Amino acid sequence: MRGKHVLIGVTGGIAAYKVGTLIRELVKSGAEVKVMMTEAGARFVSPLTFSALSKNPVLTDLWSSNQSSDSDISTQHIDLANWADVLVIAPASANTIAKLACGISDNLLTIVSLATSRPVILAPTMDAEMYLHEVTQKNLATLSERGYFIVPPAEGELASGLKGPGRLPEIKILTDTIENILTHADRDLIKKRILVTAGPTYEAIDPVRFIGNRSSGKMGFAIARAAAQRGAEVTLIAGPVALETPRNVKRIDVESAQEMLSAVLRYSKKTDAVIMAAAVADFTPAHPAKQKIKKQPGVHSLDLPLKATPDILAALGCSKRNTILAGFALETTDGLSGAKEKLRKKNIDLIVLNSFNKQNRVFGSHENTVTIIDKRGDVERLPKLPKFEVANKILDKIRDLL
Numbered sequence: 001m002r003g004k005h006v007l008i009g010v011t012g013g014i015a016a017y018k019v020g021t022l023i024r025e026l027v028k029s030g031a032e033v034k035v036m037m038t039e040a041g042a043r044f045v046s047p048l049t050f051s052a053l054s055k056n057p058v059l060t061d062l063w064s065s066n067q068s069s070d071s072d073i074s075t076q077h078i079d080l081a082n083w084a085d086v087l088v089i090a091p092a093s094a095n096t097i098a099k100l101a102c103g104i105s106d107n108l109l110t111i112v113s114l115a116t117s118r119p120v121i122l123a124p125t126m127d128a129e130m131y132l133h134e135v136t137q138k139n140l141a142t143l144s145e146r147g148y149f150i151v152p153p154a155e156g157e158l159a160s161g162l163k164g165p166g167r168l169p170e171i172k173i174l175t176d177t178i179e180n181i182l183t184h185a186d187r188d189l190i191k192k193r194i195l196v197t198a199g200p201t202y203e204a205i206d207p208v209r210f211i212g213n214r215s216s217g218k219m220g221f222a223i224a225r226a227a228a229q230r231g232a233e234v235t236l237i238a239g240p241v242a243l244e245t246p247r248n249v250k251r252i253d254v255e256s257a258q259e260m261l262s263a264v265l266r267y268s269k270k271t272d273a274v275i276m277a278a279a280v281a282d283f284t285p286a287h288p289a290k291q292k293i294k295k296q297p298g299v300h301s302l303d304l305p306l307k308a309t310p311d312i313l314a315a316l317g318c319s320k321r322n323t324i325l326a327g328f329a330l331e332t333t334d335g336l337s338g339a340k341e342k343l344r345k346k347n348i349d350l351i352v353l354n355s356f357n358k359q360n361r362v363f364g365s366h367e368n369t370v371t372i373i374d375k376r377g378d379v380e381r382l383p384k385l386p387k388f389e390v391a392n393k394i395l396d397k398i399r400d401l402l
């Protein structure tokens with residue numbers, strides 16, 4: 001961690017006292033550490049303690065300019081946001097998590113979190129009931145989708161005397177996470193052009209009805225977000241989804257498989273890698289009706305002839321030269337051999353096999369369990385991870401192949 005800038009945000013939680021050990025470990029490993037605290041955080045531990053351990057002034061007040069020697073009041077929050085290689089909010093209170101999830105920026109810590117483009121790690125710690133409450137879980141899921149790294153709390157006895165999840169994880173887990181994320185924050189995909197597809201396609205039956213599928217687009221959006229964070233120039237071709245466009249990503253919206261093919265062919269020229277995470281329909285209505293199909297009295301069935309859609313992956317596989325091509329596979333039977341077959345037949349460099357079962361529903365979830373298979377025959381089975389982390393694992397493989 002030598003020379004790395006770690007910015008720690010301390011909020012008002014009982015675990016604030018453990019942050020001293022985190023600061024010491026980071027300083028020992030060569031990192032430069034600065035600490036900011038919320039008003040509530042500073043009630044639990046004196047800023048003086050963290051100042052002595054980090055050897056830097058501790059920043060608590062948005063409105064005060066004389067806390068940090070090298071910034072004035074007008075730029076302090078932006079300077080801090082740019083100074084950090086990584087921001088670690090530990091402990092992260094339920095209150096601050098809620099603020100971050102909806103973009104409230106009413107103190108130095110929340111403003112810097114909003115202003116930074118660097119990775120943000122959150123270590124939620126609180127009473128188990130607060131942690132497991134639907135609203136906290138929803139806020140954490142929102143932040144995870146936006147690319148925040150959430151370190152799940154440890155289980156055990158809590159300050160309230162109750163048992164459950166809510167404790168600050170071991171400091172080693174936090175330092176390992178910081179180190180791991182800083183490796184990816186090295187912008188190792190800078191100048192690489194990456195095209196990602198995401199979401200379902202809608203195939204028109206008539207002007208108001210379509211055949212679709214359950215893809216939420218979350219996996220493809222996570223890849224686009226992670227690649228942009230790692231410095232790549234990212235174009236995202238998205239089917240119909242209700243997701244926010246990740247920062248620094250160029251988004252092209254399409255609807256049908258045919259539109260997706262046209263966009264992919266148009267934007268895949270001169271790309272270094274194409275990652276096809278979209279769930280493209282295999283069949284489309286052969287003769288979509290021009291007007292809404294009406295229900296007729298006495299008519300009890302409707303024949304809907306379907307025709308095969310263009311195979312976008314195979315088309316790219318046939319024509320590719322120096323581009324790395326990654327596809328996704330989801331099989332309800334015999335996943336691994338099906339995926340290997342797809343890899344070989346379609347001339348793909350990497351295939352990500354989604355495990356589809358009761359434990360891993362894939363669609364709509366912000367976590368996923370996948371196996372990554374590459375053309376050299378390497379098979380890597382990953383545990384259940386947030387989609388953003390799966391995205392980074394896929395990008396690690398692509399970086400190695402580039």
Ligand SMILES: Cc1cc2nc3c(=O)[nH]c(=O)nc-3n(C[C@H](O)[C@H](O)[C@H](O)COP(=O)(O)O)c2cc1C
Nearest residue numbers: 011012013014038040041093094095096125126127
């Ligand atoms: C003794 C005490 C312990 C608390 N511990 C926690 C905690 O562990 N986690 C948490 O989310 N909130 C905890 N709170 C509540 C927060 O301090 C409170 O929501 C505060 O507004 C958080 O402000 P901040 O997010 O700006 O730091 C505690 C409050 C008290 C009085």
